[in-house]
Amino acid sequence: MKALLAGLRRYPMVLATLAVGLLGGALELSAQGPAARWLISGFAVVIALLQVRRMVKDLRAGTYGIDLLAVTAIGSTVAVGEYWAALVVCLMLSGGEALEDYAAGRARRELTGLLENAPHTAHRLGPESGPDSGPTDIPVEAVRVGDRLLVRPFEVVPVDGVLTSAAATFDESSLTGESLPVERVRGEDLLSGVVNGGEAIEVRATAGASESQYQRIIALVREAQESKAPFVRLADRVAVPFTLGALGLAAGAWALSGDPARAAEVLVVATPCPLIIAAPVAFMAGMSRAASNGIIVKSSGTLEQLARVRTAAFDKTGTLTHGRPEVTQVHALGLAPELMLALAAGVEQYSSHPLAAAVVAAARAGGAGVPPAEEVTEVPANGVRGTVEGRVVLVGSVRFIARETGSTPDTPPVGHSGVHVAVDGRYAGYIALADELRLETRATMSSLHRAGVNTTMMLTGDGEHVARHIAQQAGIDDVRADLLPEDKVTAVQAAQPRPVMMVGDGVNDAPVLAVADVGVAMGARGSSAASESADVVITVDDLGRSARAVHIGRRTMRVAWQAIWIGVGMSVVLMLIAAAGLLPAIVGAWLQEVVDLACILWALLAMRPSRSERTESTRMARELAAAGTAPGDPAAALR
Numbered sequence: 001m002k003a004l005l006a007g008l009r010r011y012p013m014v015l016a017t018l019a020v021g022l023l024g025g026a027l028e029l030s031a032q033g034p035a036a037r038w039l040i041s042g043f044a045v046v047i048a049l050l051q052v053r054r055m056v057k058d059l060r061a062g063t064y065g066i067d068l069l070a071v072t073a074i075g076s077t078v079a080v081g082e083y084w085a086a087l088v089v090c091l092m093l094s095g096g097e098a099l100e101d102y103a104a105g106r107a108r109r110e111l112t113g114l115l116e117n118a119p120h121t122a123h124r125l126g127p128e129s130g131p132d133s134g135p136t137d138i139p140v141e142a143v144r145v146g147d148r149l150l151v152r153p154f155e156v157v158p159v160d161g162v163l164t165s166a167a168a169t170f171d172e173s174s175l176t177g178e179s180l181p182v183e184r185v186r187g188e189d190l191l192s193g194v195v196n197g198g199e200a201i202e203v204r205a206t207a208g209a210s211e212s213q214y215q216r217i218i219a220l221v222r223e224a225q226e227s228k229a230p231f232v233r234l235a236d237r238v239a240v241p242f243t244l245g246a247l248g249l250a251a252g253a254w255a256l257s258g259d260p261a262r263a264a265e266v267l268v269v270a271t272p273c274p275l276i277i278a279a280p281v282a283f284m285a286g287m288s289r290a291a292s293n294g295i296i297v298k299s300s301g302t303l304e305q306l307a308r309v310r311t312a313a314f315d316k317t318g319t320l321t322h323g324r325p326e327v328t329q330v331h332a333l334g335l336a337p338e339l340m341l342a343l344a345a346g347v348e349q350y351s352s353h354p355l356a357a358a359v360v361a362a363a364r365a366g367g368a369g370v371p372p373a374e375e376v377t378e379v380p381a382n383g384v385r386g387t388v389e390g391r392v393v394l395v396g397s398v399r400f401i402a403r404e405t406g407s408t409p410d411t412p413p414v415g416h417s418g419v420h421v422a423v424d425g426r427y428a429g430y431i432a433l434a435d436e437l438r439l440e441t442r443a444t445m446s447s448l449h450r451a452g453v454n455t456t457m458m459l460t461g462d463g464e465h466v467a468r469h470i471a472q473q474a475g476i477d478d479v480r481a482d483l484l485p486e487d488k489v490t491a492v493q494a495a496q497p498r499p500v501m502m503v504g505d506g507v508n509d510a511p512v513l514a515v516a517d518v519g520v521a522m523g524a525r526g527s528s529a530a531s532e533s534a535d536v537v538i539t540v541d542d543l544g545r546s547a548r549a550v551h552i553g554r555r556t557m558r559v560a561w562q563a564i565w566i567g568v569g570m571s572v573v574l575m576l577i578a579a580a581g582l583l584p585a586i587v588g589a590w591l592q593e594v595v596d597l598a599c600i601l602w603a604l605l606a607m608r609p610s611r612s613e614r615t616e617s618t619r620m621a622r623e624l625a626a627a628g629t630a631p632g633d634p635a636a637a638l639r
Contacts, residue, residue: 013094088589169197246270278563286556306553315504327362443623
């Protein structure tokens with residue numbers, strides 16, 4: 001009862017409508033019918049005037065046709081003396097906000113859950129203290145890199161860190177959607193947002209709160225919750241013809257019957273709440289379901305674009321592949337291979353390119369070491385130059401080295417990337433690296449095609465032979481190689497058919513993610529720049545979630561349109577019955593409430609996968625198993 005009263009206080013118009021109804025009923029029972037009529041009719045007129053003010057505001061904002069039917073329904077029922085029907089319409093309008101909030105609350109439960117579980121406090125340990133010697137509670141924003149933190153049983157890990165206890169079990173479902181606990185051992189990375197198991201553990205922070213994975217997800221969720229649903233456009237497509245049809249049918253019923261009450265009976269069942277409420281609930285449900293699958297959709301309008309995607313473009317390194325290339329061969333000309341590798345590593349240690357770390361690691365592992373370099377300059381999207389042990393060393397792409405030396409570099413083996421090296425102005429050879437294709441890549445391309453995507457593209461700065469080798473393994477239709485960041489932007493802008501979805505993870509991908517119709521950032525290990533410029537962020541290291549995002553978008557749009565047409569169809573049937581004089585206004589008003597409820601319940605189906613999605617999940621799981629991975633229960637993974 002207390003919860004009911006608290007809910008009514010949140011919606012004063014609902015409370016006022018119920019109070020007027022109770023008072024009107026008391027007046028009717030005490031044989032004061034005229035007083036009841038004047039009270040209820042006056043209240044209904046006030047509600048209609050408030051609705052007119054809202055309608056004028058919406059018209060100025062470019063939305064039209066939605067509120068007119070509600071106003072005419074109230075006005076016509078009051079005019080013909082059906083004041084109780086007018087009150088029911090008022091209850092429907094005033095209660096619509098409460099019903100929408102309830103339905104949207106259910107629909108956004110995954111988004112809300114992420115926000116509610118956000119850690120606010122961390123338990124910091126002193127330099128010499130152990131887990132049982134009294135940690136200090138500090139705000140999570142005060143955690144610094146290197147801090148030793150105590151995480152008690154069943155608490156959320158507050159920031160990204162490294163496990164320093166021997167072993168622990170974690171619930172990572174808030175980030176990955178995987179319900180089974182995960183075992184971690186000393187030295188393994190932990191992402192903020194995972195829930196500790198049954199024993200206290202110690203963690204060393206590797207990032208502050210603002211740079212940690214969970215807090216980045218929280219920021220994205222808040223942005224998603226504040227976004228506006230695109231249903232204003234969808235409602236306008238239906239509202240204008242629906243309104244004109246309803247008014248025409250009401251006028252026709254009046255003209256043929258000669259009874260103005262017939263028009264009121266038609267308009268009562270033509271109120272447009274299904275258009276106003278049901279589809280936004282479907283969009284929120286779709287966003288919530290995406291979040292439970294580790295897919296943060298920043299705006300509900302993006303779901304509509306995802307449903308319509310016809311071309312999917314992908315970066316290669318770190319997206320289609322694992323992004324962990326390893327040196328497989330050192331091909332040197334005129335120098336010892338160990339010396340060339342050391343010289344290259346000397347300048348590469350100052351580069352941020354993914355291949356640079358592999359070169360440096362190979363030099364250190366080979367025993368030659370990494371000499372210091374001077375005057376190091378990075379040429380974006382080309383390479384690095386510097387001076388090592390008195391020699392001018394250039395390391396970079398074939399195009400860069402060819403331009404700087406005037407010679408034609410050799411070609412690395414098929415399927416390998418080549419880091420080319422020049423020493424003192426002469427071509428010195430290449431370092432061949434290989435990056436393994438993700439196990440889920442080929443299954444992802446197949447799933448996208450089954451979702452209605454016509455073309456898959458690879459956009460990469462790697463050489464043609466490497467790109468085509470990877471594309472053949474992945475089952476990609478269109479390959480664009482040797483691209484600079486601006487070339488990727490041009491390729492996406494010119495791509496057909498549209499809309500185009502672009503998936504990437506690096507800093508260089510930020511511009512192309514921004515210009516794509518739908519930019520998808522692999523945010524688990526990707527750069528914050530890519531995540532900020534993208535429309536969708538995948539919070540787990542799984543390329544297959546990009547295909548799942550398209551399937552969720554298609555499901556959401558399908559449910560939204562179904563909710564619209566269910567409401568419109570049921571209203572049309574009721575209008576025809578009312579036009580024939582078989583539906584009293586008061587009965588029609590209550591039946592319209594049933595229509596609203598049916599539409600909203602249907603809209604909530606967007607929270608659940610369809611039968612075809614479950615079939616797709618099973619099929620993709622089989623393809624992953626054939627590729628050599630163990631996917632687990634596909635039905636449990638598809639939520």
